[in-house]
């Protein structure tokens with residue numbers, strides 16, 4: 001049985017559950033359930049606080065988990081990235097009252113509020129800056145106005161929350177984060193974990209790529225395959241029309257309209273695009 005931690009609340013929770021469902025795993029229906037057994041796939045899922053997931057995985061009591069890179073780093077647990085899951089993308093940044101700070105060096109001697117105290121302390125130590133880190137649980141943006149800090153370090157997605165609080169990010173981001181599949185450091189990947197990773201990877205591919213089919217005159221094929229090189233190589237099949245072939249290739253979803261224009265210009269006709277439901281590469 002593979003034992004896997006899934007975020008029970010917060011920004012990661014819904015997207016993680018959705019991705020596991022799309023990967024064919026049984027997920028809880030009621031948000032109060034703490035555990036669910038997927039007997040068919042031999043996986044037991046535990047719904048835990050996102051912040052605690054790296055701790056369980058690092059200790060080896062659970063085999064794998066879904067959490068944010070920022071939470072993994074802040075936990076200092078001996079767990080490592082197995083796969084980036086391409087959701088909950090954010091940066092982690094310092095911010096202060098608009099116009100007050102321009103660089104990280106100006107944090108010397110100041111008070112910085114954050115929920116990610118290890119991440120921030122380690123970063124400051126690396127830069128040789130000594131500052132007081134004030135550990136708070138959430139709604140960090142209010143801490144300056146309420147007088148417990150001079151600056152903050154927090155998660156930024158759109159920047160709307162900071163702006164609304166009259167704050168402005170400054171300096172380079174401390175890190176970029178996204179949701180991850182993690183496993184314990186130093187343990188070899190088991191067959192069951194490998195299967196989970198492959199299934200999730202399949203969903204990522206299905207989300208990122210579409211299939212493009214088209215017909216083209218054989219002599220134009222080299223030009224067309226430059227436009228659609230595919231992941232490895234496009235599939236080329238004979239067509240019931242003398243001198244023509246049918247081509248099928250995977251194309252990044254975000255580029256598909258440009259690719260269709262380019263194919264048409266090269267001489268491709270009957271260009272069709274279809275979604276991929278799942279994939280195993």
Ligand SMILES: Nc1ncnc2c1ncn2[C@@H]1O[C@H](COP(=O)(O)OP(=O)(O)OP(=O)(O)O)[C@@H](O)[C@H]1O
Pocket residue numbers: 009010011012050051067068069070071088089090138155156157158177178
């Ligand atoms: N607005 C956001 N956009 C993208 N990712 C986010 C956002 N807010 C938090 N995250 C990510 O979610 C993870 C934190 O999850 P966690 O559930 O602890 O916090 P939360 O989403 O703020 O939830 P809550 O505050 O309700 O507990 C981190 O990896 C963080 O980068």
Ligand SMILES: O=P(O)(O)OC[C@H]1O[C@H](OP(=O)(O)OP(=O)(O)O)[C@H](O)[C@@H]1O
Pocket residue numbers: 011137138139140154155156157158159160161162
């Ligand atoms: O850049 P934005 O798009 O505004 O998103 C970032 C905000 O989202 C999260 O807060 P959340 O709503 O989870 O509240 P919290 O501070 O209580 O964690 C995060 O902590 C930031 O405050």
Ligand SMILES: [Mg+2]
Pocket residue numbers: 138
């Ligand atoms: Mg939050």
